[in-house]
Amino acid sequence: MEKMKKTVEHKLSKERFAHTMRVLETALEMGEKYGVDAGKIEAAVLLHDYGKAYGPDQTREKLKDAGIPLDEVMEENIDLAHGLLGAWLASREFGIEDPDILNAIRYHTFGREAMSPLEKIVFLADYIEPGRQFEGVERVRSLALRNLDEAMVVALEQSVSYVTARHRPLHPLSLKALAYLKGEKN
Ligand SMILES: [Fe+2]
Ligand SMILES: [Fe+2]
Numbered sequence: 363m364e365k366m367k368k369t370v371e372h373k374l375s376k377e378r379f380a381h382t383m384r385v386l387e388t389a390l391e392m393g394e395k396y397g398v399d400a401g402k403i404e405a406a407v408l409l410h411d412y413g414k415a416y417g418p419d420q421t422r423e424k425l426k427d428a429g430i431p432l433d434e435v436m437e438e439n440i441d442l443a444h445g446l447l448g449a450w451l452a453s454r455e456f457g458i459e460d461p462d463i464l465n466a467i468r469y470h471t472f473g474r475e476a477m478s479p480l481e482k483i484v485f486l487a488d489y490i491e492p493g494r495q496f497e498g499v500e501r502v503r504s505l506a507l508r509n510l511d512e513a514m515v516v517a518l519e520q521s522v523s524y525v526t527a528r529h530r531p532l533h534p535l536s537l538k539a540l541a542y543l544k545g546e547k548n
Contacts, residue, residue: 363404366456370408373415381493382411388506389487395507398479405458406466406484413447421447428454435533442533445471473518473539482510489517515543 371379386407393403416424418440425432425443428450436443449468452458466484469477473485490503498520505513518540525532 363401363408366405366408369455370412374411378411378414381491382408384491384493385410385484385487388491389483392483392487392506392510396479396483396510398483402460402463402466402480403483405452405456405460406463406470406480407487409448409452409456409458410467410470410484410488411444411448412451412467413444413449414441416447425450435531439531442471442531445469469535472533472536473514474535475538475542477514477539479510482514486510486513486517489521511543511546515540518543 370382374382386404389403389407390400392398393400413421421440421443422432425447430446430450432440432443432446436446445468449464452464452467458464462478462480465474465478466481469481470484470488474481477485486502486506490499490506498516502513502517502520505516518536522532522536522540525536
């Protein structure tokens, strides 16, 4: 784990590494509350933005070489594929095989249906880490240690309206994640 941390620190920008450390602190606190393994949290969080170490062209190239297809939304916005690349690098460079860790990395940007507690924690910690300042973040912060699913619903709703208000591309998986959580509740 120490070696992984050093490598990530070396490859990411100072700001991005500091963000990663804040996500880790937040995620570990949540993991304690929800009984999720700290080692899994550490691996997933350390590598969640590792794919951002590569620029757009390299990301395309690496995913192509790995035989990992891009969907339409990622094709147009390659930045959204950094989770896919991160998961691939996690297995390739660090030998991580645990599917839960890989999925937490892969889906941290837009979520998906039927997320595990680890996936939700990484998604939410990335969203609410102390460096985040935007309207609505406090609401999710206060929910995050009380109810994972409610926090997910609010975070997803907020990101969907943020993205659509700015006419930015919305990944369909975020809508599916939201519909799934709401359906489960009813
Ligand atoms: Fe990310
Ligand atoms: Fe992040």
